[in-house]
Amino acid sequence: MVEPAPAMENYLPIVVLLVLGVVFAALSLTASRLLAPRQRPTSAKVAPYECGIVPDLEPPQRFPVRFYLVAMIFIIFDIEIIFLYPWAVVFRQLRSFGLIEILVFAAVVFVSFMYLVSNGALDWGPAKRMRPAIGSRTTESTVARVSAGPGSKTDEAA
DSSP, rough: OOOOOOOOGGGHHHHHHHHHHHHHHHHHHHHHHHHOOOOOOHHHHHSOBBBBOOOSOOOOOOOOHHHHHHHHHHHHHHHHHHHHHHHHHHHHHHHHHHHHHHHHHHHHHHHHHHHHHHHHTOOSSSOOOOOOSSSOOOOOHHHHHHHOTTTTOOTTOO
């Protein structure tokens, strides 16, 4: 007769991976501390560097909001991937319920991504300035346009 494995034995690979991650981080920090030069940085080293061009202006102190929006979108997709791993492990046990659930989850994430794209979260160029279709609106110009009737040309600056 075969005895079932203890429940904690199933978590051993996770614990080993966690320990390896902590050891790697500690060794990386220790190595950088021991191998880094001990000089004070000069003004040339602290200055921003852009493709060999000496900057004329000081860099702005604040980042535009778009950087943070892209970072949040990145985190959303990272979380989605994190949720896909356990689902993939137990996919055969979940059957059609699991498939429907992951399709709903993916649809919600996709719809939120499309919402962000439609609102311009990923537009990196300068903001587009739209000219108003109608000149400055005043009571007189509106009355003049309405009284002239459809199809006739009126002076919009009136």
